[in-house]
Amino acid sequence: MSLVFTSPLQKSLPSLTATMTPQHWEKAITDFITQKQTETVSLIDRLDQNIRILENQKEKATSLIHILEEAGGLTVRARNMLTTPEDATKYTTQIKEVEEWFRQVRLKFDKAALESGIDGINLMNGDRLETPFDSKGQNKLITEGMVLSCAELGIRPPDFSTAFTTQNARIDVMNAIDIVVTVRNTISAHMNDLIISHDFAIQAVELAKTSYANLGSSNIDTETKGLIKLGILGDKILGEEKMADQIQQEILNSFAASPNMEDI
């Protein structure tokens, strides 16, 4: 029986030759699969670790947003006490009290941001998380953090002496919320990307485990027959449903139906 040997196969694995023994052929392919499998297993470990870090950092970003919402609530409270020019004098004590609470919330925010780290990474304090997808680190996903302190976010110390300065404080807080929400969205998007890769990698390793089974009995005759047999199943190969979901099918249809030069 002839060994399976095609030009694409040799291009993919140059150590294969048409004249090698079946044992050497099997070993070359097995070694290749084992190497890729090992790389994928180690990638899964890295992904596991970084997904855990991103999950944690997303929660921390959410906590920071809650603190900022608390600060925003205080600015509303102060603003509601300042509906007329006389109110600043009338409610001096209460306004000072709200200013003090706001000051405390600022401190709480800065402390929480500084203490948000996990495993030496704190995206809330300007760190970056790198997720290398290959052993050489040539391809990696970088999640950039930001220094999320009141000073960096532009939240000024409280001055609720007038409606104008109180409104400024409110704008500071709202802008800061927007920034932290953006950081959280970035973390969340990267976490989703890593989860997709992680799920795929686990299934890829499972598939790799089964790929060794039939290598020993492989020859050009059985492989060709096997592929032709699968090909006969045609569109039923994956059951009754279409391979493409509706949205992807519509994209492909629109491509086929896009206007030609005469239509423009």
Next chain:
Amino acid sequence: MALIIDLKPGEKILIGTAVMTNDNQRTRLHISGDTPILREKDIMQEAEATSPCRKIYFLLQCMYLARNPRDYHAKYFTLMKMIQDAAPSTSIFCMKINAQLVQGHYYKALREARDLIAHEDELIASVSALKN
């Protein structure tokens, strides 16, 4: 770094979810960002996926275009397992395609899938040649 694509007159290209058709002169596009890009020559319609390995290419293309590629993982792995069981030598291509997919490189995975299709074509052609 921007991707540079030269379009021939009348050539179509898919960028994101939009299909663009070039006018009657050559055009050079500089494309930045992270969105699916497929040239006319890369596109395979479902009706053209006439063999098991072509179906793998088609599924990869769908993953590339999908907002959530996970929707296609089950179909992809089921079919890849069937192909691998039928023709164990395809494992090499399967591993190379998967290595790209794990990194989110769908376009590169499509390129690897072209080799898988070429392997399948060569295998089947070898039997036809023997019969003749």
